[in-house]
Amino acid sequence: MTPQDIIRPENKVYARPALLNENNMHYCPGCSHGVVHKLIAEVLEEMGLADKAIGIAPVGCAVFAYNYVDIDWIEAAHGRAPAVATAVKRLDPTRMVFTYQGDGDLAAIGTCEAIHAANRAENIAIIFINNGIYGMTGGQMAPTTLEGMKTSTTPYGRRVELNGYPLAITNLMTQLDGTCYVTRQAVHTPAAVRKTKAAIRQAFSNSMDGSGTSVVEVVSTCASGWKMTPVQANKWMEENMFAKYPLGDLKNTVQQ
Amino acid sequence: MEEEVRLMKGNEAIAHAAIRYGADGYFGYPITPQSEILETLEAEMPWETTGMVVLQAESEVAAINMVYGGAACGKAVFTSSSSPGISLKQEGISYIAAGELPALIINVMRGGPGLGTIHPSQSDYFQATKGGGHGDYHLIVLAPSTVQEMADFVGLGFDLAFKYRTPAMILADGIVGQMMEKVVLPPARPRRTPEQIAEQCPWAVTGRPATRRPNVITTLELDSAMMEKHNERYQQTYRLIEQNEVRYDEYMTSDAEYLIVAFGSIARICQKSIEDARSRGIKVGLIRPITLWPFPTEAIRQLSRRVKGVMVVELNAGQMIEDVRIAVEGRVPVCHFGRMGGIVPNPQEVLDSFIADFPDSRH
Numbered sequence: 001m002t003p004q005d006i007i008r009p010e011n012k013v014y015a016r017p018a019l020l021n022e023n024n025m026h027y028c029p030g031c032s033h034g035v036v037h038k039l040i041a042e043v044l045e046e047m048g049l050a051d052k053a054i055g056i057a058p059v060g061c062a063v064f065a066y067n068y069v070d071i072d073w074i075e076a077a078h079g080r081a082p083a084v085a086t087a088v089k090r091l092d093p094t095r096m097v098f099t100y101q102g103d104g105d106l107a108a109i110g111t112c113e114a115i116h117a118a119n120r121a122e123n124i125a126i127i128f129i130n131n132g133i134y135g136m137t138g139g140q141m142a143p144t145t146l147e148g149m150k151t152s153t154t155p156y157g158r159r160v161e162l163n164g165y166p167l168a169i170t171n172l173m174t175q176l177d178g179t180c181y182v183t184r185q186a187v188h189t190p191a192a193v194r195k196t197k198a199a200i201r202q203a204f205s206n207s208m209d210g211s212g213t214s215v216v217e218v219v220s221t222c223a224s225g226w227k228m229t230p231v232q233a234n235k236w237m238e239e240n241m242f243a244k245y246p247l248g249d250l251k252n253t254v255q256q
Numbered sequence: 257m258e259e260e261v262r263l264m265k266g267n268e269a270i271a272h273a274a275i276r277y278g279a280d281g282y283f284g285y286p287i288t289p290q291s292e293i294l295e296t297l298e299a300e301m302p303w304e305t306t307g308m309v310v311l312q313a314e315s316e317v318a319a320i321n322m323v324y325g326g327a328a329c330g331k332a333v334f335t336s337s338s339s340p341g342i343s344l345k346q347e348g349i350s351y352i353a354a355g356e357l358p359a360l361i362i363n364v365m366r367g368g369p370g371l372g373t374i375h376p377s378q379s380d381y382f383q384a385t386k387g388g389g390h391g392d393y394h395l396i397v398l399a400p401s402t403v404q405e406m407a408d409f410v411g412l413g414f415d416l417a418f419k420y421r422t423p424a425m426i427l428a429d430g431i432v433g434q435m436m437e438k439v440v441l442p443p444a445r446p447r448r449t450p451e452q453i454a455e456q457c458p459w460a461v462t463g464r465p466a467t468r469r470p471n472v473i474t475t476l477e478l479d480s481a482m483m484e485k486h487n488e489r490y491q492q493t494y495r496l497i498e499q500n501e502v503r504y505d506e507y508m509t510s511d512a513e514y515l516i517v518a519f520g521s522i523a524r525i526c527q528k529s530i531e532d533a534r535s536r537g538i539k540v541g542l543i544r545p546i547t548l549w550p551f552p553t554e555a556i557r558q559l560s561r562r563v564k565g566v567m568v569v570e571l572n573a574g575q576m577i578e579d580v581r582i583a584v585e586g587r588v589p590v591c592h593f594g595r596m597g598g599i600v601p602n603p604q605e606v607l608d609s610f611i612a613d614f615p616d617s618r619h
Binding site: 050051052053054056057063064066070071072073074075076077080083084085086087088090091092095096112113116 | 280281283309311313314315317318319321322323324325326328329331333347348351450461462463464465466469470471472473474475476
């Protein structure tokens with residue numbers, strides 16, 4: 001059997017989703033963003049939502065999400081994506097509206113917008129990338145930075161007496177009556193990727209069904225910001241991030 | 257809804273005019289002296305009739321970002337606030353300008369700085385006309401002096417915003433917002449359909465049909481050469497607006513030997529001062545800028561060639577006077593009379609100040 005015999009259309013088991021374009025991603029090796037972008041493209045395609053989806057991009061590394069997923073996008077000011085999404089969805093409830101936000105964007109400067117959009121039960125999906133650091137500005141402390149974790153603004157490690165506690169904002173959002181689905185996932189193994197994909201599908205489905213606000217946190221790696229190799233970063237995330245941010249569904253009020 | 261004559265506050269007139277214009281959405285946050293806009297919209301429940309969205313946001317910051325989102329979708333959306341709240345909105349306004357999005361922002365000014373007072377002022381002239389937020393941009397700024405103009409400028413502001421794809425501001429003061437006058441409300445027209453929006457705003461974020469490339473509204477450009485090109489495009493739009501959209505009113509200027517320049521509610525007080533002056537043989541006329549940006553520079557320049565002096569009257573420490581001085585180019589003396597902190601002068605105070613500054617005006 002030659003390679004030509006194997007590379008035939010009927011043997012194809014996997015393909016790049018058509019919505020994920022050919023642009024070279026600017027993300028670092030080992031970064032979780034690329035995987036989550038691909039999952040969003042796959043889910044939109046499989047659900048037939050490409051013409052209904054409107055994404056709200058954040059400030060941070062994923063500010064350029066619109067360069068990779070070929071749907072309509074609005075790039076929001078830092079932290080304001082849930083407010084932008086609120087208006088987009090209310091002005092046309094037939095659209096599937098989601099925000100894509102990092103931990104600095106959602107859990108620091110945008111806490112107010114995130115909490116209030118969720119409390120109003122806006123029918124939006126929030127994809128929340130938590131890698132415990134500000135990636136784009138060069139590795140500063142985030143609200144989700146772990147105790148003792150070194151960043152460029154906590155060079156001797158995060159100290160609670162100086163910087164407060166790591167903020168598990170997703171847990172906070174389960175307390176709001178407006179959230180229908182809150183889950184915490186990761187994309188460090190094939191099995192985890194499949195679970196995250198199912199979570200994104202559920203969140204997008206909730207947006208279309210008008211069930212309320214869905215939050216999909218993806219505990220992620222930032223190999224460059226953490227100053228590790230991609231393999232080290234995955235291992236460090238499993239050993240440290242998952243202890244503070246354990247994976248699994250935190251809330252689901254929607255009948256499957 | 258047919259044309260209708262009503263007695264109402266300026267703030268209420270804005271709410272009614274927006275519904276009748278076919279606005280798609282309003283996003284606001286309470287602050288005195290403009291809360292009647294949000295209250296009136298909530299009481300009218302336009303979502304039951306025209307389908308207009310009305311939402312009380314969690315902050316001025318959220319409200320302006322809702323406007324940014326709605327505008328990106330090609331919808332006719334607006335927000336309103338008063339001075340401290342407008343300061344909070346400046347980041348979002350800068351994004352709307354950079355995104356080349358149409359939107360209407362209403363500032364019913366109160367006295368500042370800081371939390372200031374709830375009483376009328378015009379102390380946000382600099383902020384409104386020189387940019388306000390970060391970056392090189394302008395707003396189209398309309399200054400109403402009557403309740404009728406509060407209503408009329410809603411439609412005008414939206415039309416100009418969509419024509420030039422740039423945010424417009426109604427810069428009112430607490431007097432125009434709070435006083436009641438007769439107002440003729442225009443007949444209602446329907447909101448635009450999704451098809452009309454797709455046709456009129458091909459850039460709008462609507463969900464991407466298979467027939468076109470993705471529409472992306474972003475204000476980020478890391479390539480400086482590209483960012484300069486964007487800036488050049490913004491500036492071309494501003495030059496076009498300056499050519500086409502200058503608006504002002506003249507009152508008794510044909511034989512005037514002196515000129516008063518004033519905008520908004522204080523311009524009406526100045527009309528009374530001018531009538532009193534003329535009864536004493538002092539020939540004064542008034543220019544009332546209606547667009548504060550673009551400013552009626554040329555009209556003031558022409559008049560400055562045949563008057564002996566100019567007085568600028570404002571409810572602030574002297575802001576518009578800088579633009580008047582640029583127009584007058586030092587030909588004749590330009591003086592200022594202003595009250596601050598929410599104090600509104602009466603016609604006699606204005607006239608006394610005028611005579612003190614121009615004692616030779618009494619022949």
